[in-house]
Amino acid sequence: MKLIIKMKAVFFFLFCILSFSCTKEIDKSKTLPFYNSEDFTPEWISKTAANYNRIHKVAPFKFTNQNGKIVSNKHFEGKIYVADFFFTTCPSICPILAKNMSKLQEEYKNDKDILLLSHSVMPWVDSLEKIKKYAIENNVIDNKWHLVTGDRDEIYNIARTSYFADEDFKKTKDENEFIHTENFVLIDTKGRIRGVYNGTLALDIKRLKRHIEILKQEY
Template sequence: MDLKFFKKSIPTLIVMGIFSVIAISLIFYMMIPEKKLPVYNPVDVNPTLVDESMRHVRRNHKISDFELINQNGETITQEDYNGKIYVADFFFTRCQTICPIMTTNMAKIQEAFKNDDDIMFLSHSVTPVMDSVPVLKEYAKKKGVIDGKWHVTTGDKKHIYELARKSYFAVLEEGDGGEQDFIHTENFVLIDKRKQIRNYYDGTNPEDIQRLIEDIKILKKEYE
C-alpha cells in the first residue's frame, strides 16, 4: 500500500471509527427499556395491608372519592387532584415520633417540585377531632407547607380511616374508624394522574425519599 495514501486515509478512518462508536452507543441506548413504575392493585400489595374484602381485586383499583377540610378551612376533594401526581400520607400534629420526620421529608419533596404544578401532596390527620383547622393552619405554617400545593387535612374519622385501609392500603392495623381506633404509619404513597397507586416508600428513610423523588420524575415521563 502506498504510504502517502495510507497517511491520507488515517483521518477518514478515525472519523469513521468515531461515528461507529456513536452509532453503536445510540443503538444500545435505544434498546435499553425505559424504566416504568408498576401499578399496584390490592392483589399486588402485602395482604396484611389490604382489607380482607378487597384482597382478590386484580385490576382497576383507584383511590376512592374523598371530601376533606384543609388548613385553610377549604373543602378538598378528588377534583383538586385531577390530572395531578401526588404523594399521600397519614399523620397527626401531636405526634413526637415518626410524624415530624415524615413532615420534614415531605417538605423536602415539596421543595424539589415546588415549581411543578403537576406535583401535589396530601396529608390526612389520623386524629381529626384534635387537629382542627386552626391547629392545622399553625402546623402548616411551621412546616413550610405551600398553600394550594400541599393540603394538610382533617375530616370525618371513619372516612379518613377507610381511605387509609381501602384506598391507599397504608396501614397494618385493622379497625372500624371508631373512637378507640388509631392508625400510625410511616408510609408515603405515590399516586398517578389516573388515581392509581404506583409505589410505597418509608417516609422516615432518607434513601426512600430520594427514590421517591426519582420515581416522580420517571412517572412524569409517562405523560410527556
C-alpha cells in the same frame, strides 16, 4: 391451493406479530408498577392488558384543608401526588414525615403537576386552627401541600381501603384501631397507586423522587 397456502402463511405471520406485541415484556426499569391490594404486590400491567381498566384507584373523597377550603379528589385529577397520614401532636415519626414532605415541597415547588396531601388521623383533635398552625410551622405552601382533616370514619376508610395505609388492620380487621403509618404513597394522574415508601428514610425519599421522574415520562 397455492393461494390458500399463501393466505395461511400471511395469517400466521400476522398472528405472530400480534402475539409478540401483546406478550412483549414491559421494561421495568422505565415503568412503575401498579398496586392493587393491601399486600402491596407490584404488578406491571400494559395498556393493552384485559385488566388495565380495572386497576385499583383511590376512591372519591372530600376533606377540609389548612385554610378551611374543601379539597376533593377532583383537585388531584391529572396530577401526580404523594399522600401520607399524620397528627399534629405526634412526637415520634410525624415530625420526620413532615420534614421529608417539606423537602419534596421544595423539590417540586415550581412543578404545578406535583402535589402533596397529608391526612390527619386524629381529626377529633386536629381542628382547623391546629392544622393551620402546623402548616405554618412546616412552611407549607398553599395549593402545593394540603393538610386535611374531616370525618374520622371517612379518613380511616380511605386510608385502609384506598391507600392500604394501615398494616395492622390487615391482621386484626379492627376498625377502632388507631392508624399510625410511616408510608408515603405515590399516586398517578388517574388516582392509581404507583409506589410505597418509608417516609422516614432518606434513601426511600431519593427512590421516591426517582420514581416521580419516571412517572412524569408516562404523561
